[in-house]
Amino acid sequence: MAENKSEIIAGAVVLAVAVGFVVYAGKLTGASAGGDxxxxxxxxxxxxxxxxxxxxxxxxxxxxxxxxxxxxxxxxxxxxxxxxxxxxxxxxxxxxxxxxxxxxxxxxxxxxxxxxxxxxxxxxxxxxxxxxxxxxxxxxxxxxxxxxxxxxxx
Known part of the structure; x- marks a missing residue:
């Protein structure tokens, strides 16, 4: 059971880092969701x-x-x-x-x-x-x- 919790935490950290990279890349290229x-x-x-x-x-x-x-x-x-x-x-x-x-x-x-x-x-x-x-x-x-x-x- 302890292994499952550590795997879930590691997966959440990897997912958070991936989302951070996507947000960073969007800002770097000038992409924006609602730019007027x-x-x-x-x-x-x-x-x-x-x-x-x-x-x-x-x-x-x-x-x-x-x-x-x-x-x-x-x-x-x-x-x-x-x-x-x-x-x-x-x-x-x-x-x-x-x-x-x-x-x-x-x-x-x-x-x-x-x-x-x-x-x-x-x-x-x-x-x-x-x-x-x-x-x-x-x-x-x-x-x-x-x-x-x-x-x-x-």
Whole structure:
């Protein structure tokens, strides 16, 4: 009987530690059960490197995430919906850009705030966007231009 009690206590301790890790991981990743937010939409020419769940940052601070992405068959642009934390007012002349965390890092959506005294309302469309830049295409342009400059002219 003593063995059963010690096994139950050990199991309870393991379960409590597991719940603690789940709560810690949720706080670390910014996940929350009832976070109030509002949605804004935007259209990108190229949305390479972002998916649903990608961070949305303002001044380097996570203020939301990408909630949906779909191709618009009429314009061939990536229609994107983002959520922004309640209490973060985005000026209505702001822009969205897909930025990179570094050479080997991932991409995120960056809010580039404007100076307007008016703010986006929930559900508004952000008109000014800048899609992702392909590192490979930039390198190819650099290498291609270098070869053209080195070729002798006749």
């Amino acid at each position: 937010s509002y949605e804004l939409s935007a259209s990108f020419r190229s949305a390479d490197g972002i998916t649903v769940g990608t961070d949305v940052r303002l001044a380097g601070v996570k203020v939301g995430r990408v909630t949906s992405m779909e191709l618009d068959p009429q314009t061939y642009r990536a229609g994107t919906t983002i959520s922004v934390a309640e209490g973060i007012d985005v000026p209505d002349d702001s822009a969205l850009a897909i930025s990179s965390e570094g050479l080997l890092g991932g991409n995120y959506v960056e809010i580039l705030p404007g100076g307007s005294p008016m703010y986006f309302a929930p559900g508004d469309q952000i008109e000014f966007t800048q899609g992702s830049v392909s590192l490979v295409s930039l390198l190819m342009k650099f290498v291609g231009d270098d070869d053209a400059a080195a070729a002798p002219s006749e």
